[in-house]
Amino acid sequence: MTSSPTPQIPEELALEIRRLAHELSNALEIIVQTGYLLGMAELKPPADEWLRMLESGTNKALDTNLQLREYIKRNTPH
Template identity: 65%
Template sequence: MTDQISRPGTQPSQNDNSQSQIPEDLAVEIRKLAHDLSNALEIIVQTSYLLSTTEMKEPASDWLRMLDGGVQKALDLNISLRNYIKAHSPT
């Protein structure tokens, strides 16, 4: 059975945690990548916020709404990834 990353709003079950652990050296590298991803997403989130404070004409305002939706999905996925890593990594 393959492990799957939990969807936003869900937590991995205890059974998932006991079935498969990420090896410690790999977990460290994955944590670093997840941290770097969080930093990159923070730039996108802040830029999206700053753009939302300006007046935009159509179609730019539509594009900003699309960007905001993508930003939220990326943040949710990043949280799920971090939760998965935490649940499946040695302490």
């Protein structure tokens, strides 16, 4: 079974998606740094568990953003 090639993203659209992914990266960096600073505090339950939940969600968002950037790169004409 062969799969059909993924259509290329038009350059104008790819530029806007890249811009949005960059803005998302900036926002995620703030969350990452805030999580790091919270991790330096001696949090008591249940706040320590909330921090772990925040870190888990942040890592998923970072991974998704990376996948988005890689998808755009692979599917944009060079």
